[in-house]
């Protein structure tokens with residue numbers, strides 16, 4: 001078997017009409033070349049030369065794999081509502097429409113219709129954000145990490161930032177408070193101890209080098225037991241005596257009161273503003289339930305300083321984000337977030353309704369049982385908190401294999417495995433996906449060796 005036994009590119013192209021029709025001649029040629037190269041390697045290693053039909057089949061799968069997007073929709077049956085790995089918040093219908101409308105054509109992104117002159121994209125969401133939060137001014141950036149970095153850079157570069165040792169956190173995706181601080185060019189001044197930090201620790205740490213006090217939400221962990229830290233109002237009062245502003249990184253933040261939904265207390269944006277943080281930073285796609293964005297609200301002078309900083313240009317939001325954010329904020333303004341914003345609809349879903357859906361699924365697939373379990377909010381908010389749910393539990397011989405088959409469906413279903421059972425939580429499955437979920441379940445269960 002020699003390299004000469006391999007067909008030429010042209011010879012293979014002659015048998016590739018179907019591929020050329022689907023993928024185009026250029027891409028098909030490229031895929032053929034790649035597969036011929038691999039085949040040459042096989043021959044050199046002493047393996048046989050693949051037949052032309054085999055080479056064409058390989059070329060077809062190469063082309064498929066090139067053109068299958070790696071970013072695809074999935075069904076989230078995990079019960080984790082703000083699932084960072086699965087894209088965090090699903091958008092409301094009107095947020096989707098707003099994005100679509102702006103994506104399809106031109107828009108007033110930086111245009112004033114009244115005067116017919118250049119406008120400023122950074123003002124679109126300001127009205128709604130100030131109204132909802134009670135803050136004087138607002139600025140939207142690309143994500144909350146960027147918002148915190150911008151605030152630290154603009155307010156504290158070359159100077160000191162005081163942070164309690166209880167708040168030197170790392171959240172998912174490598175966002176670490178000490179590292180972000182270093183990136184901003186500010187110096188971290190650690191205050192207090194791992195479990196207890198007192199106001200007097202901040203008092204002792206304040207000096208003429210202090211530019212800012214940073215308060216960071218613990219995000220995905222919880223300190224329990226012998227623990228304390230000063231409140232935001234205490235920090236603001238202390239800072240005020242020394243003209244040192246407080247930056248409050250809420251992480252998720254919320255406009256709605258989570259305790260009304262059987263959850264623990266998640267800090268609310270309005271409270272942070274009322275307690276006079278100079279800037280409050282939070283995410284657009286955590287409990288707000290909108291697009292990826294970083295939202296900064298606060299005092300006019302401080303927000304203007306951030307808006308005018310060169311870094312603001314590098315972290316500005318795009319028009320799709322702004323369109324979706326505006327539509328999401330409108331739901332809050334019209335007091336309809338609980339029914340219109342999917343994240344809140346999921347949080348508010350009652351156990352009887354969840355049981356009904358799980359039971360309907362069970363009947364439709366003809367197996368499994370409905371069991372009580374817990375859903376979680378996720379997204380670095382409300383650690384250790386969960387909501388009672390009713391889900392479909394499938395006991396099969398090989399749960400990991402079933403979970404894998406569910407992931408390999410055309411519309412993948414992401415499930416959870418617990419106690420040797422595959423669990424599907426209706427709380428995070430959008431109602432309009434029910435049919436697709438059931439079709440996918442039937443397909444995956446019907447393959448043999450369940």
Ligand SMILES: *Cc1c(COP(=O)(O)O)cnc(C)c1O
Pocket residue numbers: 143144145146148171175216217218219220249250251252282283284293294379380
């Ligand atoms: C999530 C989070 C961030 C980062 O927000 P992104 O929108 O993901 O960039 C920053 N700080 C805290 C405390 C968080 O929980």
